[in-house]
Amino acid sequence: MRIDKYLWCIRYYKTRSIATEAAKKGHITVNGQVAKPSREVLPTDKITLRKDQINYKLVVLDVPLNRLGAKLVDLYRKDETPAEAFEHIALMKLSKEHYRANGTGRPTKKERRDIDDFIGDDFDNENVEEI
Numbered sequence: 001m002r003i004d005k006y007l008w009c010i011r012y013y014k015t016r017s018i019a020t021e022a023a024k025k026g027h028i029t030v031n032g033q034v035a036k037p038s039r040e041v042l043p044t045d046k047i048t049l050r051k052d053q054i055n056y057k058l059v060v061l062d063v064p065l066n067r068l069g070a071k072l073v074d075l076y077r078k079d080e081t082p083a084e085a086f087e088h089i090a091l092m093k094l095s096k097e098h099y100r101a102n103g104t105g106r107p108t109k110k111e112r113r114d115i116d117d118f119i120g121d122d123f124d125n126e127n128v129e130e131i
Contacts, residue, residue: 001040001041001063001064002037002038002039002040002041003019003023003028003030003035003036003037003038003039003040003041003047004016004019004020004022004023004037004038005019006041006060006063006064007019007022007028007047007049008067009064009066009067009068009076010064010068010073010076010077011067011068011070011073012049012051012056013051019037020037022049022050022051023035023036023037023039024036024037027049027050027051028047028048028049028050029047029048029049030045030046030047031045031046032046035047041060041063042060042063043060043061043062043063044059044060045059045060046058046059046060047059047060052089053089053092054081054085054086054089055081055085056079056081057079057080057081057082058077058078058079058080058081059077059078059080060076060077061075061076061077061078062075062076063076064076
């Protein structure tokens with residue numbers, strides 16, 4: 001089976017055309033060599049693919065006949081992706097949510113509400129003494 005079809009069948013890509021584009025861009029390697037979309041996949045092949053800033057490492061256990069349900073994917077591949085890769089992405093998402101550079105403008109409506117909740121309702125700006 002072709003590598004693009006295999007990755008589509010085991011649900012790593014939503015469409016075959018997306019899988020084909022990833023192979024053309026060099027994001028997919030099979031046994032350490034960059035794979036073209038038409039590269040045949042055989043059992044025991046080791047696939048490395050880069051998707052969403054994560055390097056997935058897979059071992060082909062068997063080749064399916066057609067696209068699978070999500071529950072059956074583990075019968076055809078073994079995922080050897082290290083857990084640190086997923087933890088790194090989670091930390092990056094958290095840091096992006098809480099980071100705001102100085103001078104980037106006014107707070108959004110949601111941020112303003114959060115500030116008001118933090119300060120409290122009984123805080124009155126007119127009675128604040130300046131230091």
